[in-house]
Amino acid sequence: MSWGFWKRFGDEAWALVSRQHWTGISNASPNGEALDALVAQMRASAEQEEGFA
Numbered sequence: 001m002s003w004g005f006w007k008r009f010g011d012e013a014w015a016l017v018s019r020q021h022w023t024g025i026s027n028a029s030p031n032g033e034a035l036d037a038l039v040a041q042m043r044a045s046a047e048q049e050e051g052f053a
Helices: 003-009 035-052
Strands: none
Touching: none
């Protein structure tokens, strides 16, 4: 989906983040991102967006 499509038709998006399914033995994504860092980024983004609702 392009950003143009998202801006025109998108409203919100949901994603499942599960330690069991998202991470392997290394506790990181295939790109090497730590799950806890991802969760912290999502929380910060959600808190920032609350002011725009």
